[in-house]
């Protein structure tokens with residue numbers, strides 16, 4: 001159905017516990033994106049900018065997008081902050097695609113950012129909690145790990161799946177993260193390590209959880225018609241989809257399926273005019289190991305209850321039939337909330353251009369990213385191609 005937009009440059013900071021503050025992180029990611037444009041780009045050519053961020057810890061809750069223009073060296077550019085919790089980055093990409101698609105802008109900057117590690121544990125819990133249902137779930141003391149722990153318990157019982165399937169998601173993603181120089185955790189773990197790790201919210205232990213992270217990522221998104229001015233190998237965005245669901249999981253008919261992902265996927269596939277079998281690999285929102293299994297199923301790549309088997313038989317490994325999270329995912333790469341959706345697109349940009357070095361997949365031609373806000377209250381799905 002044709003290309004809707006094209007990524008012509010992408011930048012990424014290291015993810016982890018970092019010295020740099022939010023401004024420095026934004027500047028590094030944008031500078032790297034600008035430097036990555038093969039044929040060069042003038043910053044003045046950027047006509048619009050979007051910043052995906054939660055504003056964790058209370059950092060610049062109002063008008064944060066002005067800081068993006070400032071640090072990007074793009075004075076005067078119209079900027080908008082986009083906030084959809086952990087899906088802020090994916091939602092910012094969607095806004096950028098729409099800006100170029102409607103002929104408004106030829107070149108748009110998208111950045112995702114979060115600085116999470118410079119606050120006390122109590123404030124961290126508060127700021128993680130603000131994106132869940134604050135009337136019921138939070139007042140009952142539920143954290144995100146708690147909500148996903150309930151979902152995981154239900155999933156394992158409903159489908160008669162063993163906890164090894166969750167552990168294998170962590171093993172695979174840590175193995176991929178070990179090959180990603182930007183990842184927070186660049187170390188391998190075994191199923192035994194995962195099983196023996198301290199419990200966080202049963203059945204989820206430490207290695208079933210994403211960490212708390214600092215980091216930023218940035219993309220330059222052009223209209224398909226102007227993309228080749230910037231590079232001979234743009235990565236095209238062919239479909240974007242978005243969906244939402246009730247904020248509180250208790251209002252949903254099913255705990256173990258995310259309607260927001262399913263709606264977003266249907267829209268993205270319809271817009272791109274491709275089918276599941278055309279997709280070479282997935283970058284999904286594995287904030288907890290159970291979330292990767294749900295994503296594979298809700299995106300339509302496995303029937304309910306079968307993604308664990310696919311994980312255990314190696315299908316989702318880098319050398320498997322459908323690699324999932326070759327960059328280490330949120331689990332090992334880290335999850336600076338607003339940066340995650342943009343970071344997923346950064347991995348796609350590298351992989352589809354054959355530039356992912358040690359973790360390069362074998363000749364991928366199309367990819368899909370899924371970025372989720374909270375426990376499935378919002379979701380974005382994006383489909384990309386090259387060539």
Ligand code: COA
Nearest residue numbers: 086128144145185200206207209210211212287335374375
């Ligand atoms: N995976 C692997 N190792 C982890 C880890 C994770 N998710 N989180 C922390 N660690 C490691 C640290 O590197 C540290 O190792 P070290 O002792 O070798 O230095 C050790 O575990 C303790 O780290 P600490 O930061 O004190 O852990 P914590 O107990 O305060 O926090 C979690 C651990 C899992 C509770 C925390 O990372 C968390 O809340 N994660 C979920 C974040 C979240 O909900 N995001 C939104 C998703 S929707």
